[in-house]
Amino acid sequence: MEVLLGITGQDFTLIAASKAAMRGATVLKAADDKTRSLNKHTLMAFSGEAGDTVQFAEYIQANAQLYSMRNEADLSPSALAHFVRGELASSLRSRKPYNVNLLLGGVDPITHKSSLYWLDYLASLAPVPYAAHGYAQYYCLSILDKHHHPDISLEQGIKLLNLCTDELKRRLPIDFKGMVVKAVTKDGIIDIEFDDDKVVKSA
Amino acid sequence: MSSPFSINGGACVAMVGKDCVAIACDLRLGLQALTVSNNFPKIFQYGDNVFLGLTGLATDVSTVSDLFRYKVNMYRLREERQIAPRTFANLVSSSLYEKRFGPWFVSPVVAGLDPKTGQPFICGFDSIGCIDFAKDFIVSGTASEQLFGMCESLWEPGLDADQLFETISQSLLNAVDRDALSGWGAHVYIIEKDKVTKRLLKGRQD
Amino acid sequence: MADRYSFSLTTFSPSGKLVQIEYALNAVNQGVTALGIKATNGIVLATEKKSSSPLADPSSLSKISLITPNIGMVYSGMGPDYRVLVDRARKVSHTGYKRIYNEYPPTRILVQDVARVMQEATQSGGVRPYGVSLLIAGWDEGILPEEEIEAKEGEEGKKLSGKTGGILKGGPMLYQVDPSGSYFPWKATAIGKSATTAKTFLEKRYTEGLELEDAVHIALLTLKETIEGEMNGETIEIGIVGPPADHLLGVEGVEGAVGPRFRKLTPQEIEDYLTNL
Numbered sequence: 001m002e003v004l005l006g007i008t009g010q011d012f013t014l015i016a017a018s019k020a021a022m023r024g025a026t027v028l029k030a031a032d033d034k035t036r037s038l039n040k041h042t043l044m045a046f047s048g049e050a051g052d053t054v055q056f057a058e059y060i061q062a063n064a065q066l067y068s069m070r071n072e073a074d075l076s077p078s079a080l081a082h083f084v085r086g087e088l089a090s091s092l093r094s095r096k097p098y099n100v101n102l103l104l105g106g107v108d109p110i111t112h113k114s115s116l117y118w119l120d121y122l123a124s125l126a127p128v129p130y131a132a133h134g135y136a137q138y139y140c141l142s143i144l145d146k147h148h149h150p151d152i153s154l155e156q157g158i159k160l161l162n163l164c165t166d167e168l169k170r171r172l173p174i175d176f177k178g179m180v181v182k183a184v185t186k187d188g189i190i191d192i193e194f195d196d197d198k199v200v201k202s203a
Numbered sequence: 204m205s206s207p208f209s210i211n212g213g214a215c216v217a218m219v220g221k222d223c224v225a226i227a228c229d230l231r232l233g234l235q236a237l238t239v240s241n242n243f244p245k246i247f248q249y250g251d252n253v254f255l256g257l258t259g260l261a262t263d264v265s266t267v268s269d270l271f272r273y274k275v276n277m278y279r280l281r282e283e284r285q286i287a288p289r290t291f292a293n294l295v296s297s298s299l300y301e302k303r304f305g306p307w308f309v310s311p312v313v314a315g316l317d318p319k320t321g322q323p324f325i326c327g328f329d330s331i332g333c334i335d336f337a338k339d340f341i342v343s344g345t346a347s348e349q350l351f352g353m354c355e356s357l358w359e360p361g362l363d364a365d366q367l368f369e370t371i372s373q374s375l376l377n378a379v380d381r382d383a384l385s386g387w388g389a390h391v392y393i394i395e396k397d398k399v400t401k402r403l404l405k406g407r408q409d
Numbered sequence: 410m411a412d413r414y415s416f417s418l419t420t421f422s423p424s425g426k427l428v429q430i431e432y433a434l435n436a437v438n439q440g441v442t443a444l445g446i447k448a449t450n451g452i453v454l455a456t457e458k459k460s461s462s463p464l465a466d467p468s469s470l471s472k473i474s475l476i477t478p479n480i481g482m483v484y485s486g487m488g489p490d491y492r493v494l495v496d497r498a499r500k501v502s503h504t505g506y507k508r509i510y511n512e513y514p515p516t517r518i519l520v521q522d523v524a525r526v527m528q529e530a531t532q533s534g535g536v537r538p539y540g541v542s543l544l545i546a547g548w549d550e551g552i553l554p555e556e557e558i559e560a561k562e563g564e565e566g567k568k569l570s571g572k573t574g575g576i577l578k579g580g581p582m583l584y585q586v587d588p589s590g591s592y593f594p595w596k597a598t599a600i601g602k603s604a605t606t607a608k609t610f611l612e613k614r615y616t617e618g619l620e621l622e623d624a625v626h627i628a629l630l631t632l633k634e635t636i637e638g639e640m641n642g643e644t645i646e647i648g649i650v651g652p653p654a655d656h657l658l659g660v661e662g663v664e665g666a667v668g669p670r671f672r673k674l675t676p677q678e679i680e681d682y683l684t685n686l
Binding site: 281282283284285287290293294296297318319320321 | 508509510511512515517518521550551552553554555576577
C-alpha cells in the first residue's frame with residue numbers, strides 16, 4: 001500500500017511519497033521518507049521490496065553525487081533517468097534483481113524545464129507529465145487525467161495533489177500515514193508543508 | 204495475460220509501396236489494462252532510410268533499441284558508411300539469436316530502402332531472430348491479429364507514397380481500436396528515395 | 410611463478426625504434442618477390458614459386474590463398490607465418506563479419522582485422538612479430554547506386570567504369586600489410602627481395618585505366634625482370650580478382666548465385682599468358 005505520486009507543472013515537479021513503512025499488515029514507522037535527492041535539482045522517490053528500495057536508491061544517489069564531484073557538473077534529470085534505467089535493466093537479468101519502482105522528478109538547471117520519469121522494477125522508462133506507482137495509480141491517474149495541465153503553478157499542483165490524497169484516504173483500506181511532499185524548482189529541492197491530518201469522509 | 208510480450212502492449216506494422224516503404228507504431232505504454240503513458244514510440248532510426256520497430260516488453264524495447272544504436276554507430280565508424288537495411292536485418296537476427304536461451308522479449312520489424320537499388324525492404328523477426336522476409340507487409344505486437352486482418356484487406360501492390368500513408372495509417376488505427384493494449388496515438392514514417400516523412404497521428408485517447 | 414609473467418619481446422630501443430619489427434622486415438626483404446596490380450575491372454597478384462629441389466612437387470605448393478570468395482592474399486617472407494595469418498583471416502572473416510551480417514567483409518575491414526592480428530604480435534607478451542608482408546586484393550560490392558557513380562564520374566570528365574574500389578563505390582582494392590601492422594592501399598606494388606626493382610618497373614609500366622588483361626601482362630613482365638629461375642606455369646603463381654567466376658560455383662541454375670571473383674590461374678592459363686608475352 002505504498003503511495004508514490006509525481007506531478008509536473010510550469011516550472012516545478014512535485015514528488016510525494018507515503019510516510020508509512022509497513023511490514024505485512026503492520027505499520028513499523030509513520031514518518032518514513034521514501035525519497036532521495038540525487039543532486040541539487042533531481043529528486044527520486046522509491047517503493048518496492050523492503051531492503052532493495054533504500055539499498056538501490058542510495059547506490060544511485062552515491063553514484064550521482066560521485067559524478068557531480070568528479071566533473072564539477074550535475075547530470076541532467078534525463079541523463080540520470082537513463083542511468084538509473086541502465087542499472088535497473090542490468091539488475092533485472094541478474095541472479096537477484098532489485099524489486100524497486102521509482103519516480104524521478106527534476107528541473108533542468110539550464111533550460112528550467114520540469115520533467116518527470118516513471119520507472120518500474122522491469123526498468124520500463126517513460127517520461128510523463130504526472131505519474132503514480134502501486135495501487136495509487138488506479139485511483140489517481142484518472143483524477144490527474146481530468147485536472148492536470150502542463151502549465152499549472154505550484155499552488156495548483158499542490159491542490160491537485162490534495163485531490164489525489166483525499167481520494168486515496170477515501171479508497172485505500174490501510175492508513176498510509178500521510179505524505180512526504182517535496183517540490184523541485186529551479187532553485188533546488190524544497191520541502192512542502194502538507195496537511196496530513198485532514199479528515200476525509202468516506203464515500 | 205502475463206506473457207512478457209503482452210504486459211506493456213503495443214503494435215507495429217511495416218508496408219511496401221512503389222519505390223517507398225512505410226512503418227508505423229502506436230504510442231501506448233501500459234501495465235496490463237492500466238495505461239501509464241501515451242508517449243512511448245516504438246520506431247527507431249538507424250540510418251538515412253533504415254528503421255526498426257520494436258514491440259513487446261517495454262524495458263527490452265528500450266534496451267534493444269539502445270543496443271542497436273551502439274552497434275550501428277560502431278558499424279558506421281568502422282566502415283565509414285551507413286548500414287544497409289538488409290545488413291541491419293541480419294545484424295538484428297544474429298544479435299537476437301545470441302540470446303537464444305534467455306531472449307529479449309521483443310518482436311522486431313525492419314523497414315528501409317536498399318541504398319544501391321532503391322528497392323523497398325521489409326522484414327520481421329521472432330524473439331530469437333528468425334527472419335520473416337515479406338513482399339507486402341509485416342505486423343507485430345498485441346494487435347498483430349487485428350493488423351493482419353486490416354493489412355490483408357487494405358493493402359495492394361504498387362501504392363504510391365500518399366496512398367501508402369493512408370493505407371498504413373488506417374490499418375494501424377483500426378487495428379488498435381480493437382485491441383485494449385494498443386493505441387493512444389501513432390507514429391507513421393513514409394520512406395522515399397531522398398525523403399523521409401514522419402507524421403504523428405493523435406488517435407483515440409480512450 | 411615464472412609462468413605468471415610474460416613480457417613483450419618487442420621493446421623500444423633508446424633511439425625510439427622497435428628493432429624486432431625491423432628484423433621482421435629484414436626477413437620480408439629476403440623473401441621471394443610478390444606483386445600486385447590494380448586494374449579498373451580487377452586485380453592481379455603474382456609471385457614466383459621457388460622449389461629448393463628438383464625433386465619437390467610444385468603442384469602441391471601454394472602461396473596465393475583465397476580468403477573470402479572476393480578476397481585473395483599473397484605474401485613475402487616466412488611461409489609458416491603466412492599460413493597462420495591465412496587461417497586467422499579466414500576465421501575472422503566469418504566470426505567477425507559473415508556470422509553477424511550474413512555477408513563477407515569488405516576488403517578494408519578484412520585488411521584491418523589482419524593488421525590488428527599482426528600489430529598485437531608487436532605488443533603482446535611472449536610472442537614475436539610475424540615475418541611476412543602481405544598483399545591483399547579484393548572486390549567490394551559498395552552501397553552507392555550505379556547511376557550516382559556514373560554521375561560523379563561525369564563531373565570529373567573521365568570515362569571509366571567508375572568503380573575504383575572502396576566500401577562506398579565498390580570495385581577493386583589492393584592493400585599491403587607489414588609486420589608492424591601498418592597497411593597501405595596501392596594501385597600497384599611489390600614486396601620481397603626485388604621489391605625496389607619491381608616497383609621502379611611498375612612505375613614505368615602502370616597507366617590509369619588499366620584493364621585486367623593488361624595488368625596480368627604487366628605482372629608477368631615485372632616478374633620476368635626479377636625472377637631467378639625459369640618462367641613457366643609451374644614456377645609462377647597468379648591470382649586474379651575479376652568478374653564473378655560462375656563456373657566455380659559447382660552448381661548451375663541457382664537463382665541469385667554469384668561465383669567467386671577471386672580465383673587462381675591454372676598452370677595452363679599461365680602458360681597461355683607466357684606464350685603471348
